[in-house]
Amino acid sequence: MVNTVQRLAYKAFGLQIYSELPLPELPLTDQPGLIGSISVIQADLAERWANIPKVSLSLGLLGNEVMFEIKDTAIFSVQDGNTIVVSPAAHADEDCIRLFILGSCMGILLMQRRVLPLHGSALVIDKKAYALVGRSGAGKSTLASYLMDQNYRLISDDVIPVMVQNGHPLAVPGYPQQKLWQQSLDYLGMSSSSYRPLFQREAKFAVPVHDRFHAEPLPLAGVFELAVSSDSPITVQPIQGMERFHTIFNHTYQKHVVSHLGIMEWHFSLIASFVNRLPIYRLTRPEQGFSAPEQAALVLETIHNQVEER
Amino acid sequence: MNNTNMLSLESVLVQQAGNIASDMDGEKVMLNVKNGKYYNLGEVGGEIWNALASPAPVSLVVETIKDNFEVSAELAERDVFSFLQHLLEEDLIEFVSRP
Numbered sequence: 408m409v410n411t412v413q414r415l416a417y418k419a420f421g422l423q424i425y426s427e428l429p430l431p432e433l434p435l436t437d438q439p440g441l442i443g444s445i446s447v448i449q450a451d452l453a454e455r456w457a458n459i460p461k462v463s464l465s466l467g468l469l470g471n472e473v474m475f476e477i478k479d480t481a482i483f484s485v486q487d488g489n490t491i492v493v494s495p496a497a498h499a500d501e502d503c504i505r506l507f508i509l510g511s512c513m514g515i516l517l518m519q520r521r522v523l524p525l526h527g528s529a530l531v532i533d534k535k536a537y538a539l540v541g542r543s544g545a546g547k548s549t550l551a552s553y554l555m556d557q558n559y560r561l562i563s564d565d566v567i568p569v570m571v572q573n574g575h576p577l578a579v580p581g582y583p584q585q586k587l588w589q590q591s592l593d594y595l596g597m598s599s600s601s602y603r604p605l606f607q608r609e610a611k612f613a614v615p616v617h618d619r620f621h622a623e624p625l626p627l628a629g630v631f632e633l634a635v636s637s638d639s640p641i642t643v644q645p646i647q648g649m650e651r652f653h654t655i656f657n658h659t660y661q662k663h664v665v666s667h668l669g670i671m672e673w674h675f676s677l678i679a680s681f682v683n684r685l686p687i688y689r690l691t692r693p694e695q696g697f698s699a700p701e702q703a704a705l706v707l708e709t710i711h712n713q714v715e716e717r
Numbered sequence: 718m719n720n721t722n723m724l725s726l727e728s729v730l731v732q733q734a735g736n737i738a739s740d741m742d743g744e745k746v747m748l749n750v751k752n753g754k755y756y757n758l759g760e761v762g763g764e765i766w767n768a769l770a771s772p773a774p775v776s777l778v779v780e781t782i783k784d785n786f787e788v789s790a791e792l793a794e795r796d797v798f799s800f801l802q803h804l805l806e807e808d809l810i811e812f813v814s815r816p
Contacts (some may be wrong), residue, residue, distance in 0.1 A: 683742050
C-alpha cells in the first residue's frame with residue numbers, strides 16, 4: 408500500500424528539513440527545497456565519536472562524515488549532505504543545540520552538497536540580494552537590522568547558501584530570525600527583555616523577523632565586507648583582483664573544514680566561476696559610536712552608483 | 718635565489734606540486750596551498766603554466782606560445798623568459814635540469 412501520509416517538514420536554507428527535534432523558529436513546508444531534503448535525527452553518538460579519526464580535539468572526519476563536539480551541549484554528526492545526527496548532552500540547553508544545528512551543521516552540510524555557505528547577513532535591495540560579511544563584532548547584524556528598519560527585507564542571517572547558475576551567484580533564504588548582540592539591541596531601541604537569549608553563555612538575542620523576511624532566492628549582486636578601524640571615517644572601496652578570492656574564502660562559513668573535506672579545488676573553482684560578476688567592497692567604519700545610519704547610506708549610494716554604471 | 722640567472726632555452730622545468738588552478742573567464746587563476754597566495758596568470762601565463770604540467774624545455778614553451786598566440790619567436794621568447802622568472806621567484810615551478 409502506498410503511504411499517503413504527508414509528513415510536514417521545516418523549510419530553511421533551500422532545504423526541506425525533516426526533524427525529530429522541534430525547530431520552532433522555522434516555517435513549515437510540504438515541498439522539497441531548491442537544494443533538496445534532509446533529516447535531523449537524534450541518536451547516541453558517544454561510541455561513534457570515540458572512534459572517528461580526529462583532526463582536532465573537537466572535530467572528527469571520516470569519508471563523508473564530519474563530527475564535532477560542543478561540551479555540555481551535544482555531539483553532532485553531519486553525513487553525506489543529507490543527515491544531521493544530534494546526541495544531546497545531559498541537561499543541555501535546547502536553544503543552544505538548535506543554534507549549532509542551524510549554524511555549524513548547516514554550513515558543513517551545504518558544503519557536502521557543494522553549495523557555498525557564505526558567512527554573513529543578506530538583504531534585499533532593489534530586488535537583488537546583497538551580503539554583509541565581516542568578522543565577529545564587525546557590525547553585520549547591527550547594519551542588517553538598521554537596514555531592515557528602513558524596510559529592506561532579510562534573506563538570511565549568519566549563513567547564506569550561495570548557488571551558482573550560469574556563472575551568476577544566487578542567494579538562497581535562510582530562516583526568519585536574526586541574531587543580535589546585546590549592544591546593538593540597545594542602540595536600536597528594542598528592549599532585550601522581550602527576546603529570548605539564543606545561548607545562555609552568549610549575550611546574543613534571537614529576534615523573529617517573519618514580516619520582514621524574503622523567502623525566495625535572489626541574484627546575489629554585491630558583497631560588502633565590514634571592517635573596523637580605530638579612527639577612520641566611514642569609507643567604501645572596491646576589492647579587486649585576486650584579493651576577492653581571499654575575501655570570499657575568508658567569509659565562507661566553517662572555512663576551516665574546507666581543506667579537511669578535500670574540497671579546496673571545488674571551492675576555488677566555484678569562486679572563479681562567478682567572482683568577475685560579483686562586485687565586492689570593503690566598508691570601513693570607526694570603532695567607536697553607532698554609525699549604522701551613515702554606513703547604510705553609503706551602502707545604498709554604492710549600490711545605486713553600481714546600477715547606474717551598468 | 719640565483720635560480721633565475723640559470724634560465725636558458727635548454728632548461729627543463731616543471732610545475733611545483735600543491736597548486737590549485739582554475740579558469741576565470743578565460744584567465745588562469747591559481748591558489749598556492751602552501752603559502753596561501755592567490756595568483757592570476759592571465760591567458761598567456763595560463764598557457765605557459767599548462768605547458769609545464771610535465772617536464773618540458775623552455776624552447777618547447779616558447780614554441781607553444783609562438784604558435785598559440787601567433788607572435789614572433791623573439792617576442793614569444795622574451796615574454797616566456799620574463800614570465801618563467803616570475804614563476805621561479807614565486808616557487809611555482811622548479812628546475813628538472815639546467816644545462
